[in-house]
Amino acid sequence: MTEPKRDQLVRPKGTIDVLAPESDRWRMAHRIFEDLAERFGYGLVLTPMFEHTEVFARGVGQDTEVVEKQMYTFVDRGDRSVTLRPEATASVVRALIQSGISGRFKGAYWGPMFRYERPQKGRMRQFYQGGVEYLGSESPEADVEVIEFGYRFLEELRVPGVEVHLNSIGDPTDRAAYRAEITAFLRAHESDLSRDARKRIDTNPMRVLDSKADTEVVKAAPVPIDHLGAAAKEHFETVKAGLEVLNIPYVVDDKLVRGLDYYNRTVWEYIATQFDAAHSAVGGGGRYDGLFEILGGTPTPAVGLAMGIDRILLASDIPLDVPSLDVFVVVVDESLRSEARLLVSELRSGGIRVDMSDVQRSVKAQFKEADRRRSISAVVVGDEWNQDNVTIRDLATGEQSLIGPKEIAQWLKNR
RNA sequence: GUGGCCGUAGCUCAGUCAGGUAGAGCACCGGGUUGUGGUCCCGGGGGUCGCGGGUUCGAACCCCGUCGGCCACCCCA
Numbered sequence: 327m328t329e330p331k332r333d334q335l336v337r338p339k340g341t342i343d344v345l346a347p348e349s350d351r352w353r354m355a356h357r358i359f360e361d362l363a364e365r366f367g368y369g370l371v372l373t374p375m376f377e378h379t380e381v382f383a384r385g386v387g388q389d390t391e392v393v394e395k396q397m398y399t400f401v402d403r404g405d406r407s408v409t410l411r412p413e414a415t416a417s418v419v420r421a422l423i424q425s426g427i428s429g430r431f432k433g434a435y436w437g438p439m440f441r442y443e444r445p446q447k448g449r450m451r452q453f454y455q456g457g458v459e460y461l462g463s464e465s466p467e468a469d470v471e472v473i474e475f476g477y478r479f480l481e482e483l484r485v486p487g488v489e490v491h492l493n494s495i496g497d498p499t500d501r502a503a504y505r506a507e508i509t510a511f512l513r514a515h516e517s518d519l520s521r522d523a524r525k526r527i528d529t530n531p532m533r534v535l536d537s538k539a540d541t542e543v544v545k546a547a548p549v550p551i552d553h554l555g556a557a558a559k560e561h562f563e564t565v566k567a568g569l570e571v572l573n574i575p576y577v578v579d580d581k582l583v584r585g586l587d588y589y590n591r592t593v594w595e596y597i598a599t600q601f602d603a604a605h606s607a608v609g610g611g612g613r614y615d616g617l618f619e620i621l622g623g624t625p626t627p628a629v630g631l632a633m634g635i636d637r638i639l640l641a642s643d644i645p646l647d648v649p650s651l652d653v654f655v656v657v658v659d660e661s662l663r664s665e666a667r668l669l670v671s672e673l674r675s676g677g678i679r680v681d682m683s684d685v686q687r688s689v690k691a692q693f694k695e696a697d698r699r700r701s702i703s704a705v706v707v708g709d710e711w712n713q714d715n716v717t718i719r720d721l722a723t724g725e726q727s728l729i730g731p732k733e734i735a736q737w738l739k740n741r
Numbered sequence: 742g743u744g745g746c747c748g749u750a751g752c753u754c755a756g757u758c759a760g761g762u763a764g765a766g767c768a769c770c771g772g773g774u775u776g777u778g779g780u781c782c783c784g785g786g787g788g789u790c791g792c793g794g795g796u797u798c799g800a801a802c803c804c805c806g807u808c809g810g811c812c813a814c815c816c817c818a
Contacts (some may be wrong), residue, residue: 336791339809391816395742413818439818444742446811448818455818522815539814585817595817607817634818658776691771693778701778708776721778 340443340451342636347700350650351639356436358482359456359633363434366475368458371433373417375440379407385416385621387587389529396441398451410440413586415614415630416621418459423623430462448605448637457611457632464627466561469592469613470568476596476609476631477574484643485608487599490569490576494562494591495532495550495583498616501590504553508532511547518543535581549580558591565592588614592629598641608641609633652738654696655682658689658708666707669716669731676735697721702741705734 337343344352363370379399386393398410411417414435422431436456445451458475460468473490480488496504508531516524520539527534535544554562569576576594584593593612600606611631618626653673657666666682673680681699683692689706696704706717710728718737719726729737 336809396816441817443816445809446813449816450818453818457818520815533816537815605818609818632818637818654778656777688771689776690774690778693776695778697778704778706776717776719777724778726777 338451340445342450342452347650350648351642351644352635354644355483355635355639355642356456359434359436359479362475362479362482363458366432366458366471368432368434368475371418371421371435371459373414373421373435374411375438376408376410377417377420379409381416381420381621382409382412385419385588385617386413390585390587392441392585396443398440398442412441413439413632414455414457415459415586415588415632416617418630419461419617419623419628420621422461422626423618423621428462428624428626432458432460434458446605448601448634448640450636454635455632456635457630459628459630461628461630462626463629464615466564466592467568469561469565469629470572472611472629472631473565473569473576473594474572474574476611476633479633480596480608480638483638485598485638485641486643488608489597489599490574490594491579491582491597492566492569492576492592492594493551493579493582494554494558494565495589495593496554496558497590500553500555500558501532501550504548504550505531507548507553508534515543530587532583533585535583544581550583551578551580561591584610584612588617588620590615594631596633598637600641601637605637605640607634608637649700649702650679651681651696651699651701652678652703653680653734654692654699654701654704655680656689656692656696656704656706657682657686658706659711660686662707662711665711669705669707672731673734678735678738702738 360370379397382397383393388394392412397412399407400409402408414437418433418435434457437454438452439455440452442451443449456479458472460472473492477488477490495501509527512519512523512527512531512534516527518540519527519534520537523534523537523540523543532550534540535547535549537544551562566576566578582593582595584595589612591613593610595607595610597606598608609631611629613627613629615625615627617628618624655666655670657663663686670680670682681701683695687695693704701721703721704719706719708717710717714730715728716731716734717726718729718734720741
């Protein structure tokens with residue numbers, strides 16, 4: 327990180343700037359995400375980056391960490407309380423309700439999310455998520471498809487050592503009975519619990535299960551998966567069977583509960599095992615059949631996920647040294663500069679990645695730049711131009727030949 | 742929000758313990774090779790040592806504050 331000079335302006339705490347070539351990886355991640363979303367049949371959903379605070383307060387849950395202390399909330403000039411979105415699911419559901427769409431709907435989104443917290447690697451105040459929502463279906467096949475989506479995304483971005491941690495937290499009716507049990511258990515062990523855990527006994531007892539400070543105590547605690555109703559139980563079994571059909575490995579983690587209130591039944595996280603716990607969760611999702619109602623819509627079953635792009639790129643093995651140009655045009659004779667410019671323009675129109683120097687420089691310097699820019703080839707415009715030829719050099723092998731300018735595209739295809 | 746470590750050139754860092762007005766490698770630019778990169782050699786540009794204040798004849802170095810980064814907790818993406 328570069329430090330600011332005197333009056334220099336710097337970015338806000340917990341935000342990042344991403345420049346090339348590092349941003350090449352972001353571009354690639356975005357392309358893979360969009361491509362995957364299209365292959366899976368998810369249409370693009372655009373929603374505002376801020377909402378009326380109420381959308382998240384109600385949607386995410388009043389007693390969640392996110393709403394209690396992480397929201398970027400402010401009052402705008404019209405005296406409305408608005409909040410920078412800490413996640414997108416509540417927004418997408420709000421949008422669906424507002425546009426009056428009902429029935430099956432598959433949508434994908436990509437963009438920045440905001441949570442006010444102490445930054446650390448893989449945990450920023452503005453971070454990026456790509457996610458999909460599968461709305462209007464209570465079928466376990468929808469759960470399986472969404473889980474597969476995230477798994478393939480991580481596969482295509484070459485994230486090693488991914489584990490799918492899977493659990494079911496049941497339906498609200500199952501949870502009422504369960505809540506009484508977990509509360510009683512926690513009360514009985516109250517003296518051994520961390521302070522934070524004790525505070526949660528009344529507000530959100532289930533979340534004590536994944537508190538790292540309380541792993542010992544919680545080992546013997548009752549877990550939601552043992553308290554599923556018949557319907558939720560069957561749903562979960564079908565989801566597991568569906569994953570097996572697709573050869574998607576998973577581990578059932580009966581302590582996995584997620585931090586947002588709207589989930590029911592299936593919940594899961596993708597864990598990058600190469601990392602410590604702090605930022606090993608690179609994505610996660612769950613079923614949220616109750617959210618439409620919470621936000622004032624008609625009850626609609628739904629399942630969705632969010633992938634943490636920042637963390638995924640930290641874990642990804644996608645290399646940086648892929649070629650970023652097909653051709654770098656080297657101008658030998660300044661009198662041919664305009665011709666070279668036109669050649670660059672035509673090649674670009676033909677879909678080829680091309681660049682050249684914007685000022686006169688030595689041939690050596692231009693070749694150096696071609697190399698530094700990770701170009702596949704260098705095309706020399708010099709004396710040979712008068713015979714309607716250019717010299718094209720393969721920068722990896724050093725081989726070069728004389729070809730006509732129109733043959734460049736073909737040369738690239740053949741190499 | 743709590744606790745700890747750290748901030749010197751674009752990057753990675755040395756110099757801080759024993760105060761005397763800044764260094765290396767890499768990167769960048771130019772030349773050696775007046776039309777050929779990735780190797781080599783030579784040269785060059787670039788820093789009021791994160792910022793502010795204090796102590797001192799003198800501060801990158803000592804003290805205080807502040808901003809930022811990293812790590813753990815918390816929680817999650």
